Amino acid sequence: MLILMKSDASDADIEAVCGRVRELGYTPHLIPGATRVAIGITGNQGAIDPDLFARFPAIAEAVPVSRPFKLVSREVKPDDTVIKVGGAVFGGGTFGVMAGPCAVEGREQLLATARAVRAAGAHVLRGGAYKPRTSPYSFQGLKEEGLELLAEARAATGLPVITEVVDTRDVDLVAEKADILQVGARNMQNFALLEAVGHAGRPVMLKRGLSATIQEFLMAAEYIVSKGNYQVILCERGIRTFETMTRNTLDLGSIPLIKRLTHLPIIIDPSHGTGDYRSVPALARAAVAVGADGLMVEVHPDPAHALSDGPQSLTPARFEALMESVRAIAAVVGMKM
Ligand code: PEP
Numbered sequence: 001m002l003i004l005m006k007s008d009a010s011d012a013d014i015e016a017v018c019g020r021v022r023e024l025g026y027t028p029h030l031i032p033g034a035t036r037v038a039i040g041i042t043g044n045q046g047a048i049d050p051d052l053f054a055r056f057p058a059i060a061e062a063v064p065v066s067r068p069f070k071l072v073s074r075e076v077k078p079d080d081t082v083i084k085v086g087g088a089v090f091g092g093g094t095f096g097v098m099a100g101p102c103a104v105e106g107r108e109q110l111l112a113t114a115r116a117v118r119a120a121g122a123h124v125l126r127g128g129a130y131k132p133r134t135s136p137y138s139f140q141g142l143k144e145e146g147l148e149l150l151a152e153a154r155a156a157t158g159l160p161v162i163t164e165v166v167d168t169r170d171v172d173l174v175a176e177k178a179d180i181l182q183v184g185a186r187n188m189q190n191f192a193l194l195e196a197v198g199h200a201g202r203p204v205m206l207k208r209g210l211s212a213t214i215q216e217f218l219m220a221a222e223y224i225v226s227k228g229n230y231q232v233i234l235c236e237r238g239i240r241t242f243e244t245m246t247r248n249t250l251d252l253g254s255i256p257l258i259k260r261l262t263h264l265p266i267i268i269d270p271s272h273g274t275g276d277y278r279s280v281p282a283l284a285r286a287a288v289a290v291g292a293d294g295l296m297v298e299v300h301p302d303p304a305h306a307l308s309d310g311p312q313s314l315t316p317a318r319f320e321a322l323m324e325s326v327r328a329i330a331a332v333v334g335m336k337m
């Protein structure tokens with residue numbers, strides 16, 4: 001259930017309602033809005049009787065939430081969540097771009113890519129330090145050394161950095177070094193990891209699972225938000241279908257629906273979504289046109305020798321051209337960039 005407070009409700013009024021929610025054995029979540037405060041209630045099994053709140057005159061309305069996801073739903077919070085990290089903004093009409101190599105491979109590779117993507121107008125540097133690879137024999141990432149290199153690249157370029165965390169034991173360390181924590185597709189339903197990043201005090205980018213439905217995707221985000229972390233960016237990166245000629249099937253049709261269902265920003269990763277650098281620019285343009293709040297694109301100075309995901313990585317020159325066309329589409333659809 002969602003309790004909408006009157007616009008003139010005082011802090012004491014709000015606290016009194018929260019106290020009543022706790023007394024009933026549930027958890028209140030304060031959701032500040034443009035004109036009034038809402039209180040989301042979780043922890044209940046089944047519907048809550050609105051009469052339990054009849055004695056609070058500062059309540060405007062008690063409305064049942066029809067979706068299984070509560071705190072991430074637009075029913076609970078109608079206005080867009082806007083996530084600001086350094087100079088990057090995701091949501092609320094501003095388009096943010098994350099770019100960088102799939103994996104941090106070394107100082108030169110990372111710094112060269114970081115400088116190139118910044119010059120082309122990217123807002124966040126990406127780079128995997130812990131790589132969740134399908135094969136145990138593939139490059140697994142530079143781990144702590146990779147985190148140090150990301151911090152160095154941030155210092156050199158001023159770009160905030162995002163990197164994946166794959167293990168609950170690493171959450172504190174990654175949160176200390178990186179500006180945004182990435183939860184990868186393979187870990188979308190790693191509930192212990194979702195709870196841990198929910199407590200990490202850093203924005204989280206949650207990628208859609210390989211075979212996750214939209215509802216499962218939003219429920220995974222709900223895990224993070226229910227721990228008190230509202231700073232969640234969703235990322236559509238393609239799902240597994242019967243098609244084998246593309247690496248994944250990029251679900252562009254999910255974007256307008258997800259925008260209706262949730263207030264959280266959603267970005268698109270056309271690199272993993274297609275698996276082929278030749279398809280990336282077209283799908284990046286489609287991302288802006290379809291209403292996504294941003295992009296994540298893999299860029300490598302020498303894709304032919306990349307240690308992971310070379311075939312889908314853009315050269316810096318191709319990324320620069322992509323950014324130009326993305327900016328043109330953003331202007332057409334009225335997105336700030
Ligand atoms: C990545 O971003 O490099 C990655 C591993 O992506 P995903 O989790 O979407 O496969």
Ligand code: MN
Nearest residue numbers: 102298308309
């Ligand atoms: Mn990758």
